[in-house]
Amino acid sequence: MPLLKKPPREEEEEGDPFAGHPESRYRRRATLERLVGLAPFGRARRPPPKEGSGERGRRRSEDFGLLRRLPGRRKASVEALGERPAPKRSSLLRLALGPRGRRGSGGERPAGAEGEGAAGGEPGGAQGGGEAREPLSVLEILELIQRRELVAADEQIIALEAECAAPGAVPAGGRQARDVALLYEALLAQLWAVVGEAVPAGRPYPPLRSVVRVLEQEEEADRQHPPGTPGRPRSLRRRWQEAVGRAAGERLAQVAPGAGLGARLAALAGRVVGDLGAVRCHVAPAYPPEYGAFGVYARGYHRALAQQLAALAQRALAVPDLYLLLDWHSNAYPREVLGHPEVGALLQAQALGPLLPPETQRGLESSCIAAVKLLRAHAERAPQITPEFGVEMAHGLLGVLANFLHSFQRKVERFLETPGEAAPPDGATSRAITLVNCCPPFRTFAERLAQFGHPESEEPRRQAHAALDKVTRLCNHVLTQRLFEDLKPYFNKLMKRKWLTSSDAFDTIVLLITGFTQKLRPLRPEPYQVLVSEVHRRVLIEYVRPLLQVRLVCTSAKMRARVAARLGDEARQLRELFSRLDSASPWLDSVVPRLRELLVLEDTAALQMEVGVLVRDFPDVRRKHVAAVLDVRGLRSQAARQEILGVVRDLEQGEAEPALPRHRAFFAELPAAREVRCLPFHLPRLARLSRLRLRRPHPGQARL
Numbered sequence: 001m002p003l004l005k006k007p008p009r010e011e012e013e014e015g016d017p018f019a020g021h022p023e024s025r026y027r028r029r030a031t032l033e034r035l036v037g038l039a040p041f042g043r044a045r046r047p048p049p050k051e052g053s054g055e056r057g058r059r060r061s062e063d064f065g066l067l068r069r070l071p072g073r074r075k076a077s078v079e080a081l082g083e084r085p086a087p088k089r090s091s092l093l094r095l096a097l098g099p100r101g102r103r104g105s106g107g108e109r110p111a112g113a114e115g116e117g118a119a120g121g122e123p124g125g126a127q128g129g130g131e132a133r134e135p136l137s138v139l140e141i142l143e144l145i146q147r148r149e150l151v152a153a154d155e156q157i158i159a160l161e162a163e164c165a166a167p168g169a170v171p172a173g174g175r176q177a178r179d180v181a182l183l184y185e186a187l188l189a190q191l192w193a194v195v196g197e198a199v200p201a202g203r204p205y206p207p208l209r210s211v212v213r214v215l216e217q218e219e220e221a222d223r224q225h226p227p228g229t230p231g232r233p234r235s236l237r238r239r240w241q242e243a244v245g246r247a248a249g250e251r252l253a254q255v256a257p258g259a260g261l262g263a264r265l266a267a268l269a270g271r272v273v274g275d276l277g278a279v280r281c282h283v284a285p286a287y288p289p290e291y292g293a294f295g296v297y298a299r300g301y302h303r304a305l306a307q308q309l310a311a312l313a314q315r316a317l318a319v320p321d322l323y324l325l326l327d328w329h330s331n332a333y334p335r336e337v338l339g340h341p342e343v344g345a346l347l348q349a350q351a352l353g354p355l356l357p358p359e360t361q362r363g364l365e366s367s368c369i370a371a372v373k374l375l376r377a378h379a380e381r382a383p384q385i386t387p388e389f390g391v392e393m394a395h396g397l398l399g400v401l402a403n404f405l406h407s408f409q410r411k412v413e414r415f416l417e418t419p420g421e422a423a424p425p426d427g428a429t430s431r432a433i434t435l436v437n438c439c440p441p442f443r444t445f446a447e448r449l450a451q452f453g454h455p456e457s458e459e460p461r462r463q464a465h466a467a468l469d470k471v472t473r474l475c476n477h478v479l480t481q482r483l484f485e486d487l488k489p490y491f492n493k494l495m496k497r498k499w500l501t502s503s504d505a506f507d508t509i510v511l512l513i514t515g516f517t518q519k520l521r522p523l524r525p526e527p528y529q530v531l532v533s534e535v536h537r538r539v540l541i542e543y544v545r546p547l548l549q550v551r552l553v554c555t556s557a558k559m560r561a562r563v564a565a566r567l568g569d570e571a572r573q574l575r576e577l578f579s580r581l582d583s584a585s586p587w588l589d590s591v592v593p594r595l596r597e598l599l600v601l602e603d604t605a606a607l608q609m610e611v612g613v614l615v616r617d618f619p620d621v622r623r624k625h626v627a628a629v630l631d632v633r634g635l636r637s638q639a640a641r642q643e644i645l646g647v648v649r650d651l652e653q654g655e656a657e658p659a660l661p662r663h664r665a666f667f668a669e670l671p672a673a674r675e676v677r678c679l680p681f682h683l684p685r686l687a688r689l690s691r692l693r694l695r696r697p698h699p700g701q702a703r704l
Contacts, residue, residue, distance in 0.1 A: 135156070136156050138160075138179045138183065140156075141153055141156045141160070141183055142183065145187050146186075148190055148194070148207065148210070150187065150210045150211070150213075151210050151213045151214060153183075153187060154214045154218065157184060157187065158217065158221050160176065161221075161231070164176045165229065165230075180231070181231070184231075184234070187214070188236075191214060192240075194207045194210070194211050195208075195240065195243050195244060196243070196246075196250065198286075199251065199297075201282070203282055204282050204285075205282065205283070208287070211240070212286065212288065214236070215236050215237055215240060218234055218236045221234075222234060222235070240296075241300070244296050244297055244300040245299075245303055245304065247300070248297070248300040248301040248303070248304040249300075249307060251304070252268060252271060252272070252301070252304045252308050255267045255271045261317070261321050261324055261325065262415060262434075264312075265312075265328045265332070266428075266430070266431070269332070269333065269336050272305055272337055273336075273342070273343060275297075275301065276297065276298060276301060276343045276346075279294055280294060280342070280346065283297065295350050298346065298347055298350045299350060299352065302352040302353075302355070305355060309329065309355050310356065312325060313325065313356065313360055313364055317364075320408065320411070320434075320435065320438055323434055323435075323437065323438050324435070325364060326364055326365065327430065327433065327434040327437065328434070329361065330361075331430065331433075331522040332430035332434075336430065338352075375400070376445070378393055379394055379397055379448070390452060391452045391453060391454050394449045394450075394452035394457070395454035395456065397449055398446065398449040398450060399460045401442070401445065401449065401460070402446075402467070405463075405464050405467035406467050408467065408471065409467040409470050409471050412474055415431070415435075416435075416474055428478055429478070429479060430522075432476075433520075433522050433523055435471065435475050436475035436479075436527045436531075437522070437527060438471075439468045439472055440526045440527065442468060446461055446464040446465065449461075472527060472530060475527075476531050479520070480531070480534070480535060483512065483513070483535070487512055487513075488542075490506075490508050490509050491505075491509070491543065491545070492546070494543065495549070496552060499566070500566060510577060513577065514577070517535075517581055529582065530584075532578070532581050532584070533583050533584045533585040536578045536581075537666065539574070539578075540588050540666070541669055541670060543570075543574070544595065545670055547567075547628075547629070548625060548628040548670055550628055550631045550632055553632060554599070554632060554633055554634040555634055556634075560599050560634070563599060564600045567599070568592075568596055571589070571593055571596065588666070590617055591617075591666060594617065595614075595629055598610055598611070598614075598633060599629070599632065599633050604643055608644055608646075608647055611626055611644055611648065612647050615647065618666050620665055620666060620668040621648065621666075622648065622667065625670065626645055626648055627645060630644065630645075
């Protein structure tokens with residue numbers, strides 16, 4: 001039987017691996033090179049690689065080129081490539097070769113290899129058994145980037161870039177060169193995304209290791225390329241520093257954008273301290289020491305905070321906000337951020353410089369001065385026309401100032417009570433210091449306007465001073481609230497039996513007060529003296545309170561001497577402490593010595609005289625206050641008690657005297673303990689007698 005000749009159609013399609021008998025695909029599989037060499041959509045075949053070269057040719061990205069012809073305008077960024085559905089070469093390979101003929105590649109690695117490359121940053125796609133790694137197409141490299149196998153993707157991009165620079169390659173303006181540029185853009189986008197995610201994670205972030213590996217590979221590639229190579233050097237370490245700065249800016253821009261100025265400044269300080277703490281603990285250790293990672297992050301956050309502060313300075317700020325911003329820049333930021341115990345020392349070593357440029361700070365100061373001078377200019381020019389006009393102008397300005405200060409007081413109340421965002425205690429302290437520092441200039445100006453002598457100027461003057469006094473009290477309350485919360489447990493340990501043998505509680509009180517006053521350095525002299533005097537008064541009130549609660553009853557002259565000695569020694573330490581702090585209330589120093597004398601004196605007449613001196617120095621003392629001290633003394637004679645308390649009785653019956661101002665009140669804020677009738681028994685002994693009586697059986701019960 002004669003052999004049939006091959007049809008001409010079959011001869012023309014001899015090069016097509018899919019031609020021929022339908023079942024020939026099981027006996028004759030198309031190689032990957034011949035499959036990729038097929039020209040889809042009517043293109044010419046790719047010439048096969050030269051024999052004996054030992055290299056596999058890079059699969060070309062015809063599909064990537066096809067994307068350029070899709071409807072719509074193509075985006076310049078490669079990030080859009082991953083969002084558009086595009087046919088992948090790997091899908092065509094699976095359809096053509098079937099499940100038995102798949103070949104390993106970087107785009108189709110097993111799950112174990114992919115996890116290892118993604119977590120540890122190891123390059124993927126290597127073939128075992130010494131087989132050469134097959135170059136990947138552009139879309140496969142892009143797939144590596146999207147899976148964040150950044151080290152392997154960077155290796156492929158470097159290899160593709162080397163092909164572009166090889167002799168006889170397409171010039172730099174060709175398609176491969178554009179592919180390299182777009183792939184680098186996609187790679188950098190993922191690198192900087194990892195950098196931005198590391199700090200908010202708040203824990204060690206393994207993907208940072210891939211970032212470091214890519215930076216090292218690129219620096220090595222920069223060194224290997226001769227000068228003048230297109231696209232080189234890429235200087236990725238410098239770009240990494242810029243990316244750190246951008247990430248810091250994005251972090252700070254998210255902080256309390258709608259809050260008030262004080263709350264926003266406090267929140268910014270908290271974010272900077274918190275993020276740099278995470279950098280110190282978790283992020284910086286992932287970088288080699290020569291990178292100086294903490295310094296890079298510190299400078300990035302410093303620049304980002306400076307940008308936020310400059311934007312705030314561009315707003316139209318009222319006078320209190322101008323004071324607040326200037327004080328935060330000059331005092332609060334160095335104290336709360338640069339002086340923070342966790343990151344302060346590391347920040348100070350970076351020599352970061354001021355947040356605001358000197359010209360910006362001078363501009364804010366000029367705005368504040370100009371706002372105040374608007375009123376002063378009228379007060380100075382009007383008297384130059386006629387004295388009467390000056391008096392009327394001063395009276396009008398005083399009324400305007402009183403209304404402004406009343407509004408200022410209400411805003412301060414809302415600001416301190418509802419700051420809008422939970423802020424650390426140090427942030428509340430800086431806000432209160434800034435606000436109370438506004439009061440002395442306003443008070444001085446109000447006094448100056450009142451001195452012009454208008455007959456109706458007294459009422460607006462009183463209103464202005466009342467508003468400023470209220471602002472001062474509110475700020476002082478904010479400043480001292482945390483202090484007395486810390487002092488409370490130690491005051492509760494005073495005037496007990498253990499207090500007679502241990503001075504630990506009182507020593508802690510002195511240390512807490514001393515540490516608190518160190519935070520008051522930014523205060524102006526006038527509000528500082530007012531605050532220290534108030535702290536002086538409240539500390540002595542809390543010290544005397546447990547004494548008047550009769551926690552301790554002296555049962556002998558020896559015990560009275562011990563209690564009196566301890567009171568005298570601690571009164572001396574308190575007097576010396578507040579003298580060093582420049583307290584303006586020395587009249588408070590005599591209260592504890594006067595009470596001590598009531599424990600020491602033996603003669604009834606001497607006790608009466610001492611009570612009279614106590615009533616003279618502290619007019620708000622009452623009979624029950626003195627009775628409580630006599631209870632601590634252990635005075636049992638009712639006749640002697642009545643004679644001593646009779647000195648105070650006349651004061652209680654005549655209440656015509658006006659009430660003392662708050663800063664002079666002392667015993668009025670101390671609730672008097674209920675008078676205790678001192679029995680002629682030693683209390684512990686009486687308790688033992690009661691227990692013995694309860695244990696003794698009843699005679700009738702014994703007979704039963």
